[in-house]
Amino acid sequence: MKVKDFDFYLPEESIAQHPAAKRDESRLMVLQKETGEIEHKKFKDIVDYLRAGDCLVLNNTRVLPARLFGAKEDTNGKMEFLLLKRVEKDTWETLVKPGKRAKIGNRFVFGNGELKAEVVGMGEEGSRLVRFEYEGIFEEVLDSLGQMPLPPYITEQLEEKERYQTVYSKEVGSAAAPTAGLHFTEELLQRIKDKGVEIAFVTLHVGLGTFRPVKVDDINDHHMHSEYYQMSQETADTINRCKENGGRLIGVGTTSCRTIESIADENGKLKEQSGWTEIFIYPGYKFKALDCLITNFHLPQSTLIMLVSALAGKEHVMNAYEVAVKDGYRFFSFGDAMFIHK
Template sequence: MKVKDFDYYLPQELIAQHPAEKRDKSRLMVVDKNTGEIEHKIFKDIIDYLKPGDCLVLNNTRVLPARLIGAKENTGGKIEFLLLKRIDEKKWETLVKPGKRAKIGSRFEFGDGKLKAEVKSMGEDGSRIVEFEYEGIFEEVLDELGQMPLPPYITEKLEDKERYQTVYSKEPGSAAAPTAGLHFTEELMKKVKEKGVKIAFLTLHVGLGTFRPVKVENIQEHHMHSEYYTMSKETADTINETKENGGRIIAVGTTSCRTLETIGNENGKVKEQSGWTDIFIYPGCKFKIIDALITNFHLPQSTLLMLVSAFSSKEIIMNAYEKAVSEKYRFFSFGDSMIIK
């Protein structure tokens, strides 16, 4: 199967630059995964497609304001750091622009010296291991000085940082938002519970590799980036009970889906677990846990589009995307939503 099989035409103006005015007022495309039948709704109508006894599984990761703009000590040369992964209390793996300013031993400061950094080593991929100096709690300093690491296709400034967080975000650690969950409001979550639908949380910290293009022609040769996940005993028990009682497991987002399918065994059961996953789901893969998927519209030729196609079929999903373009749905992180049932 070739990467180009997952290409589609997308006019630039359909790439959403801002979140919807109200989270649950974005559009919702309803797709039958077996027949390809399509309905056009508003996201708050999602409640009509959930049944008592179902279980919604949500990723409660919280995006770090991981983009730091600062200056090189002594010269004042502008620098941009993007935090990728925490190594220990003060060390992080980072991407740095421009890289030529960030040689080993180079020092930088941010926010008039509230945060300082020194480059300790360089990775083969151009990343830098950086040690930070600060007073107090790092997350609080980062919250004050950092900006949201919006995807490269969003070029306009985000006025409210919280709009790139889900309303249930809790565990800091992501470099990107689990965007399928951005459509839920606290009021909608309350209605979901009142309908008798269970809500279960897991955590998968989304890495920037989620935006990395597939550079091989044959998709089976692609190696996925790895991301850290954790599932509690409470969530595992809720999912297993739902399955035993005949309810559906509805993954909110590809991140929840990947975590569930990583942990799930051949008998359709999950257990309390933490670790790193580099699972790559593409057409031909068999799903062990999920019965329905809520997701946004993904980039052409992306691993996320391949995952969604695997859950239904390439023909049905590519047809749905063609329909979304003709109906002028909004695409990508701040765009509209789809439920595949």
């Protein structure tokens, strides 16, 4: 199967540059995965498509304000750092610009010196291993100095940091938001619970590999980036109970989907687990546990549109995307949502 099989025309004006005025007022395309039938709704209407006994799985990761602007200690040359993932306590895999100024042993300073850094090694694809020095709690230092690492296709500044966090975000560690969850409000989640739907949480820390283009022609040659996940026994029990009782397991976002499918055994059973996943889901993949998916509209030729096509069928998905473009749906992180159901 070729990467170009997942291409489609996407005009630049379809890329959402800012969130909807209200989280749950974004649009919702409802796609029946067996028939390809499409309905057009508001996101808050998702309640009408959920049933008592279903289980909704949310990724409670929280985005680090991981973009830092500083200076080289000896020359005062301006530098930009983007934290990708923690390697050990104070050492991070980091993208540094300009890279030629970031050799092993080079030192950098941020703010008024409350954060300092040294390049201690080389990482993958030109990244650097950077060790940070600070007083107090690293996350609090980052909160005061860092900016949200918005995806490269969003060119406008974000006025309110929390709009790039889900309302249930908790576990700090992502380089990007699990964007399907951005549509939920506290009130909407309560309405869903009141309907008898179980809500369970997993954690998958989203890496910037999410935004990296697929550089091979044949999708079988693509190697997925690695992301850290964890699932509690409570969540595993909730999911197992839902499946045993005939409920549908609904992932909120491709990150929840990848976590569930990384952990599920061949019988679709789950248990408490944590680790790193490189699971790559594309058409032909047999889902072990997941039934339905809430997700945003993704990039052409991306691993995410391949995952969605594995669940709903490539023809149904590519048709739905064509309809979405014609009908003015907003794409990507701050865009509209799709509910793939059965």
